[in-house]
Amino acid sequence: MSATVSTPGSTPGPASGQSRKRILDRVRSATHGSGHGFAEPADAYAALPRTYVRRGTLTAEARLALMIERLREYDAEVIECTPANLVASIAAQLTASGKHTFAAPEGLNSDWLVPGFDWKADHRLTTAEIEQAEGVVTACFCGVADSGTIVLHHSPAEGRRVLTLLPDWYLCILRASQVVETLPEYFDRCTQPPVLVTWISGPSATADIEMTRIKGVHGPRFLHVILVRDEI
Amino acid sequence: MSHLATAQPAMPHPDLDPLSAPPFPKAALPILRNPQLRHNVAHAIDVIQAKRAKLVTEKADWQELRSAASAIRAQALENLGAYLEEFETRCTAAGGTVHWAADAAEARQTILDLLRQENASEVIKIKTMTSAEIQLNPFLEAAGVSVFETDLAEIILQLGDDEPSHIVVPALHVNRSQVREIFARRMGLKDLSDDPHALTAAARTYLRQKFLNIPTAIGGANFLVAETGSVAVVESEGNGRMCLTLPRTMITLAGIEKVLPRFQDLEVMLQVLARSATGERMNPYTSLWTGVTPGDGPQRFHVVLLDNGRSSILSRTKERQTLKCIRCAACMNACPVYRQTGGHAYGSVYPGPIGAILTPQLMQMHHAQSLPFASSLCGACYEVCPVKINIPEVLLELRAQVVNQERHQFARLLDPMYLGMKIANLLFQKAWRFHLAQRLGRIGARLFTQRDGWIHSLPSIGAKWTQTRDLRALSSQTFHEWWAARKGEAK
Missing domain, CATH: 3.40.50.10420 (NagB/RpiA/CoA transferase-like)
Structure with missing residues (x-):
């Protein structure tokens, strides 16, 4: 490596280059030369067995009921509302939390920043400023009912990754039309592979001490979800 | 478990470096x-x-x-x-x-x-x-x-x-x-x-x-x-x-x-x-x-x-599957051996069945050779593995490699296991040798059989078995003998 501080996209040093060749040569000779060049072995990949369940079979109502049940099993709090009621529901959740300072992604629908609270919109907030927020409100990309998972792609309405990490209380707005039944159905909704993803299944937890599940180690201890019953 | 919390024997600091860790049976004992x-x-x-x-x-x-x-x-x-x-x-x-x-x-x-x-x-x-x-x-x-x-x-x-x-x-x-x-x-x-x-x-x-x-x-x-x-x-x-x-x-x-x-x-x-x-x-x-x-x-x-x-693991056809592992640990959770010894006995950061095949291979079979034997080959690990690694198959392959390494060592001539296998090999070659061994064994065993029909203690290497379990007395008649006698009666 050069003596200067490395920058993104910098190249590794000559020792690494020698090892690169050595490792790739060994790997190729171990696999009898297969996987040569950059071309993906597409035919073999296409032939892989994929007989597992891709598409869910539940009705729309049952799918949403499952999503709610699975979220609650993780100790997440879930409430439902109509699109017309959403802003009022957000206000009710924030009030019930007893907290006052909330962070919000810069692309969050401005109607959701209900008055009466101290909002910190993420126009390049510092880590210290986010750390001072008691809670955070964001949108999300998808909900997977089978595992009660919320998926963030960190779009402007979903926020930078740090935003949903430091505050202790997290309210996520999930629309019914975003809920799929199976994990493969989420992957089908990704027209392009995303650059950043966080799959969230319940609040931060550990079972490292005698396998006793404890909520909230480093991430948010409290996960709240508002399920908006838009067209499904 | 308060009665267990006191007066614990001091545990030595576990050595998880395969270069210096003691063999599995020795490391397992204090645990x-x-x-x-x-x-x-x-x-x-x-x-x-x-x-x-x-x-x-x-x-x-x-x-x-x-x-x-x-x-x-x-x-x-x-x-x-x-x-x-x-x-x-x-x-x-x-x-x-x-x-x-x-x-x-x-x-x-x-x-x-x-x-x-x-x-x-x-x-x-x-x-x-x-x-x-x-x-x-x-x-x-x-x-x-x-x-x-x-x-x-x-x-x-x-x-x-x-x-x-x-x-x-x-x-x-x-x-x-x-x-x-x-x-x-x-x-x-x-x-x-x-x-x-x-x-x-x-x-x-x-x-x-x-x-x-x-x-x-x-x-x-x-x-x-x-x-x-x-x-x-x-x-x-x-x-x-x-x-x-x-x-x-x-x-x-x-x-x-x-x-x-x-x-x-x-x-x-x-x-x-x-x-x-x-x-x-x-x-x-x-x-x-x-x-x-x-x-x-x-x-x-x-x-x-x-x-x-x-x-190097990748280059070996049967062992390559070891690298499919996604480190879920289901195999160690299912393993009856791991359940008794925990992980430190394996002398590696990778314990349990996957460790028993991965560690010696990462060491190019120069160290940790006792690990492929730290298994009952019950197959529970294979059954739970989410990427279907046939761990028993790889264990057997590695055992064969270890035995082949030892084939050239003089010390094997003093190993009771090796000698026992050699003798068994001789006995199993001919039916008459096997039957003779059965008869002699039955007579020999009678010396140690107690009145309750059990063998409670055997001498020498037999003691390794009877230290922890009793052995039922051998039957006075083998199945073959019974079958032959029964056919005789039918005539």
Whole structure:
């Protein structure tokens, strides 16, 4: 490596280059030369067995009921509302939390920043400023009912990754039309592979001490979800 | 278990370096005599096993998912060269820097060089078994870098000067009162209770400022995605998200076998991993990132790809499947041997059935040769493996290699096992020899048979059996003799 501080996209040093060749040569000779060049072995990949369940079979109502049940099993709090009621529901959740300072992604629908609270919109907030927020409100990309998972792609309405990490209380707005039944159905909704993803299944937890599940180690201890019953 | 909590025999510090660790039977002995440790291990295993069984049963397509997961991993390994190059190209295009390390020493040096460039005197770490494999922490500490583990179990081990005994729940051999003692002593918290909530809160407070202030992090990878150059980390606590979001610089250490062909392959791997590992439908947090994202997360990102014996495993047809492993630990949770000994007896950071095949192979079969024998070959590991690694098959293959190594050693002539097998070989060659041996054996055994019809103690090497169990007296008639007599009667 050069003596200067490395920058993104910098190249590794000559020792690494020698090892690169050595490792790739060994790997190729171990696999009898297969996987040569950059071309993906597409035919073999296409032939892989994929007989597992891709598409869910539940009705729309049952799918949403499952999503709610699975979220609650993780100790997440879930409430439902109509699109017309959403802003009022957000206000009710924030009030019930007893907290006052909330962070919000810069692309969050401005109607959701209900008055009466101290909002910190993420126009390049510092880590210290986010750390001072008691809670955070964001949108999300998808909900997977089978595992009660919320998926963030960190779009402007979903926020930078740090935003949903430091505050202790997290309210996520999930629309019914975003809920799929199976994990493969989420992957089908990704027209392009995303650059950043966080799959969230319940609040931060550990079972490292005698396998006793404890909520909230480093991430948010409290996960709240508002399920908006838009067209499904 | 208060009666067990007192007067424990002092446990020697576990040696997990296969170069110096004692053979499995010797390392297992002090553990088998430690009821507290065995209780801790058995309790944790029982809890995980029950949770896993419930969630696997509810998944109607579990076997189909296993088949797909196995095929995806096999495909990645068969074309590893192409997928590694694809990963490197994509990751570099996204602003990451990819380094290659042929062995542990090169990986350690590469990481230290990167830390020096960053002027880093402190580093926070996500739990990574690969870093334990290359013994990174002691190396960095010796070079003057303070290393802070951030996974709760890893903190318990680091502060308690202990070693991991499991690859998913590394401190499962430590109970709450032991954790309390370690935290109270090392964090200076005299009034700490042994309630897991209080212990977890203590760890949160201990680490919070480190997360916010230390600008360099080291982690591992659960998966590398060739198609996109992305890295995925699967975790529960959020310490992983802290390490890969807050610092300025992130260094990922990953074995070359961690590659998946495409992003979509995660739809299979994420369904089988958490269910197999912790008995959850999904772990609380899984993160995936691609190189560097302006304004979000570390702006300098390095991946160190580690070989360290993996390419040599890849070259062997039967053993190659070892590299399909996704480190879920279901095999050790299911293993009757691991349940009794816990992880330290394996003398490696990779214990249990997967460790019994992985460790000796990573050592190129020069060390840890006792491990392939640390199994009853019951097959429970194969049954639960989410990527269908036929561990018993590989165990047998490695046993054969160990026996072949010993074939040329003079010492084998003094080994009762070897001599016994030689004699058995002679006896089984001819029917008359076998029948004669049966008769003589029956007469001999009569000398030791008690009036209650049991043999309670045998002399010499026979004592190894009767020390722990009784032997039923041999029948006065073999099946063959009975059959012959019966035919005679019928006539």
